[in-house]
Amino acid sequence: MNKSGEIAKNTTPEIYPIGFECGPLSLALISQSIWTIILEPNKDGVFKMKTFLFALTLMCATSHCIANDLESIIRNLEGELGTAKFEAVGNPGFLTIEGDKGSITGKYSKAGGKLTGSFDINLNSLSTDMELRDEHMKTKYLETKKYPKATLTVENVVLPKDGYFKFAGKLSLHGKTNAASGDCLLKEAVNFECKFKIALTDYGIAIPEWKGVTVAKDVNIVVRVALK
Amino acid sequence: MLILWSAWLLSNPLFSFPQNVRFGYPTCASCHVNPNGGGVLTPYGRSTLSEAMTTWSYNGEENLLYGLFKPSKRIDVAADVRYLVLPEQRFSMQKEFEFALNWSRYIYGVASSGMYGPLDTPDSRRYYLMATDQKNFWIKAGRFFPNYGIMSNEHYMLYRGRNFNQGQETWNVEGIYRNNWIEISAAAVLGHPDDQQFGTKTEGFTSRILITPPKWKLTTGISFLGLFDELGYLQPYPAFSAIWAPFKQLWFETQAGEEDAFFRIGVEPYRGFSIKPQVEHTYLDEHPKYSVILEWLPRPHFDVQAVFESERYIFMYHFYI
Numbered sequence: 001m002n003k004s005g006e007i008a009k010n011t012t013p014e015i016y017p018i019g020f021e022c023g024p025l026s027l028a029l030i031s032q033s034i035w036t037i038i039l040e041p042n043k044d045g046v047f048k049m050k051t052f053l054f055a056l057t058l059m060c061a062t063s064h065c066i067a068n069d070l071e072s073i074i075r076n077l078e079g080e081l082g083t084a085k086f087e088a089v090g091n092p093g094f095l096t097i098e099g100d101k102g103s104i105t106g107k108y109s110k111a112g113g114k115l116t117g118s119f120d121i122n123l124n125s126l127s128t129d130m131e132l133r134d135e136h137m138k139t140k141y142l143e144t145k146k147y148p149k150a151t152l153t154v155e156n157v158v159l160p161k162d163g164y165f166k167f168a169g170k171l172s173l174h175g176k177t178n179a180a181s182g183d184c185l186l187k188e189a190v191n192f193e194c195k196f197k198i199a200l201t202d203y204g205i206a207i208p209e210w211k212g213v214t215v216a217k218d219v220n221i222v223v224r225v226a227l228k
Numbered sequence: 229m230l231i232l233w234s235a236w237l238l239s240n241p242l243f244s245f246p247q248n249v250r251f252g253y254p255t256c257a258s259c260h261v262n263p264n265g266g267g268v269l270t271p272y273g274r275s276t277l278s279e280a281m282t283t284w285s286y287n288g289e290e291n292l293l294y295g296l297f298k299p300s301k302r303i304d305v306a307a308d309v310r311y312l313v314l315p316e317q318r319f320s321m322q323k324e325f326e327f328a329l330n331w332s333r334y335i336y337g338v339a340s341s342g343m344y345g346p347l348d349t350p351d352s353r354r355y356y357l358m359a360t361d362q363k364n365f366w367i368k369a370g371r372f373f374p375n376y377g378i379m380s381n382e383h384y385m386l387y388r389g390r391n392f393n394q395g396q397e398t399w400n401v402e403g404i405y406r407n408n409w410i411e412i413s414a415a416a417v418l419g420h421p422d423d424q425q426f427g428t429k430t431e432g433f434t435s436r437i438l439i440t441p442p443k444w445k446l447t448t449g450i451s452f453l454g455l456f457d458e459l460g461y462l463q464p465y466p467a468f469s470a471i472w473a474p475f476k477q478l479w480f481e482t483q484a485g486e487e488d489a490f491f492r493i494g495v496e497p498y499r500g501f502s503i504k505p506q507v508e509h510t511y512l513d514e515h516p517k518y519s520v521i522l523e524w525l526p527r528p529h530f531d532v533q534a535v536f537e538s539e540r541y542i543f544m545y546h547f548y549i
Contacts, residue, residue, distance in 0.1 A: 093258030211271035
């Protein structure tokens with residue numbers, strides 16, 4: 001991998017965008033165990049129905065993982081460094097709103113054990129898994145037509161060999177720039193997972209509200225990149 | 229047997245979806261006026277139904293009367309008709325109207341009225357006053373089901389046999405506290421409208437503690453129902469419950485008490501269509517009972533359920549405005 005700051009191409013992050021390993025075999029075994037424990041085949045007709053339902057359950061349990069893995073491979077070939085996601089809370093009900101698939105590209109250098117770089121998050125690629133909510137997020141609040149990306153810049157962040165460390169930098173979002181700091185976890189010297197919190201109002205973003213449910217102004221951001 | 233079957237399959241007017249924890253909703257308060265779930269939907273709840281739960285919908289279809297009326301800030305309205313088809317007979321099991329008036333969404337007055345069962349028995353099963361800060365606190369007083377276990381729309385015998393059957397809504401005063409991680413609720417059960425007529429005494433209390441770790445798509449906890457018997461002794465019914473959705477298309481529900489247990493798997497291979505095999509064993513059963521529920525929400529305002537057990541089937545059609 002190039003350490004002089006050129007955009008890394010054809011990277012294959014060894015991290016999983018969904019946050020945990022998703023092994024089809026392990027899921028199949030879990031599904032089969034649950035089925036065996038709960039239901040006992042005792043009649044031909046019933047057994048056939050149960051077998052069909054078992055296969056359906058297995059297919060559904062694994063399809064999500066396979067789709068995610070395929071998607072990450074395709075994105076990796078396009079030169080992405082990683083993905084960003086956000087977590088917000090809405091009330092009433094403390095509902096959790098998660099947006100992910102925010103693709104990250106950028107430039108960086110790692111010299112003398114310090115990281116300097118500029119990382120662009122494509123806000124148009126963010127998804128909360130609900131079409132109307134995504135539309136509101138991008139048109140009414142983030143205004144992605146005017147501000148299509150958020151940029152996180154860091155300068156001379158001291159890197160450990162592996163493990164947790166703090167970072168400080170700047171985040172440009174919705175036309176405003178503010179200091180951003182948080183915690184990072186470094187694995188195998190290349191895989192970074194960094195978390196920090198922002199206040200929407202600091203970036204001129206109106207507090208999202210829809211039909212009586214209001215989002216809290218503080219939003220957690222998680223950035224996962226592989227920087228070799 | 230027919231009565232038991234009807235009782236089991238009568239989709240409770242609560243009609244809530246606790247499995248919506250898979251969408252990031254650990255409690256019912258975002259979508260329902262009643263923070264326990266069921267009953268009249270908030271405008272946000274109607275929108276979520278359309279956006280996340282039905283197979284198809286057009287913009288605004290989820291609103292009152294297919295979008296004929298826009299959402300109101302002051303009043304939420306629901307009207308439900310449920311029609312049951314059994315091998316031996318068919319009848320409308322519920323024709324109900326419910327409305328919720330509010331003052332700035334902090335004070336509510338809720339009331340329902342309807343006709344139930346094959347004899348169209350009139351009743352007003354839910355009416356209460358409620359105050360809330362729309363974030364952490366709710367307090368309700370009136371007639372409703374207090375919090376206990378999973379308030380699921382398919383009410384299995386485990387739940388029905390413990391004073392939560394059709395028409396068993398009691399007079400209660402209930403308080404709920406909730407934050408990002410936990411919900412604690414307690415209710416004083418003060419009687420049932422039929423107590424005087426039948427010489428019964430439905431008094432006691434319920435309490436429930438739920439843990440809802442953010443991002444885990446998990447709601448789990450312990451409930452306690454205590455009812456005083458005729459001799460004045462408290463009969464306790466503790467229960468453990470959990471709903472976990474590791475994926476949006478797959479979830480697990482379970483509830484277990486001293487004499488009862490229930491386990492269900494939910495699979496949604498296509499949006500709006502779910503398959504739910506389950507096993508249930510209550511104090512009323514000699515053997516565990518296995519069944520499969522197929523549920524389809526094709527569009528807002530209508531859904532259909534089919535339940536298959538080893539020897540019988542039931543269909544239920546639900547229309548709502």
